[in-house]
């Protein structure tokens with residue numbers, strides 16, 4: 084476990100990276116994204132921060148607060164429903180028009196639901212799209228700006244917050260779960276595909292590091308999509324489980340560590356202190372992290388099987404196929 088003291092030592096040294104770091108928080112209007120953006124604003128010198136989400140009122144509250152925390156910083160909001168990949172492309176263009184380099188892409192958009200498959204006009208399940216496809220579309224679109232940051236020898240990292248400790252098996256002939264949708268299959272696919280995608284991205288972009296992090300149990304707005312009865316039940320559950328939860332502020336501090344520590348170095352710039360990556364190789368550039376900053380020890384048996392069979396390539400080709408049909412051809416998957 085990385086101690087909170089070590090987390091704070093890392094975060095309080097971030098000003099040494101120099102002024103003008105750029106971070107994009109996709110899902111920065113609430114919960115873990117908001118909390119991490121706050122720590123980023125607190126600990127960096129003259130940062131430029133983009134929060135992406137739908138909630139204008141929350142975004143105004145947060146950007147005003149961040150501006151007070153760091154008067155030299157610049158804080159922007161991009162309002163967008165990211166369950167549509169074509170909206171992701173528009174949001175990325177807006178950022179790219181302003182920034183040549185991006186140091187941190189932090190991906191935490193999503194929500195919990197008990198509903199079944201909710202198909203978007205692009206032919207994907209809404210929740211699955213937010214937890215996987217939209218996140219990977221952001222990462223792919225912003226690779227040139229992340230690479231530019233890497234080439235100028237500063238931080239260049241993508242962090243996706245979900246759960247690397249995926250349970251269940253992939254339905255390999257229906258990766259988007261058109262006909263095999265269930266909430267548990269959706270969770271398995273989103274988590275496993277995040278795992279495999281960060282490995283594919285790290286292999287082809289060795290100057291950038293990619294992290295898939297589990298936050299633990301954190302009291303946030305994530306249950307707001309539930310009906311009132313379930314929400315009350317969840318609130319009671321959080322009270323009972325309080326000793327096992329991660330306080331929201333600490334979660335922000337820990338995710339800022341995951342987003343900036345040299346331990347999670349890119350493949351092309353190995354650090355002496357580099358952690359063991361998802362392939363078992365030290366400093367591999369792709370890291371699956373537990374809530375406390377520890378890389379998942381050893382590779383879970385199922386993931387090892389997927390790695391040995393090259394399923395990551397299949398997942399990435401499928402992802403490209405979705406992007407081609409939806410974003411390039413303007414159709415539906």
Ligand SMILES: NC(=O)c1ccc[n+]([C@@H]2O[C@H](COP(=O)([O-])OP(=O)(O)OC[C@H]3O[C@@H](n4cnc5c(N)ncnc54)[C@H](OP(=O)(O)O)[C@@H]3O)[C@@H](O)[C@H]2O)c1
Pocket residue numbers: 109110111112113114115116135136137138139141163164165166191192193194195213214244245246298299300301302303304305306
């Ligand atoms: N909290 C936990 O205990 C926990 C545990 C394990 C995994 N996770 C996962 O971690 C991620 C972050 O969770 P959180 O707890 O920080 O949740 P949260 O407080 O609800 O934050 C979710 C963020 O996603 C954004 N979002 C949701 N739907 C969107 C849409 N259609 N378009 C654009 N943005 C959208 C929200 O922004 P707007 O409302 O402005 O749209 C918000 O900023 C989620 O994927 C969650 O499943 C959380």
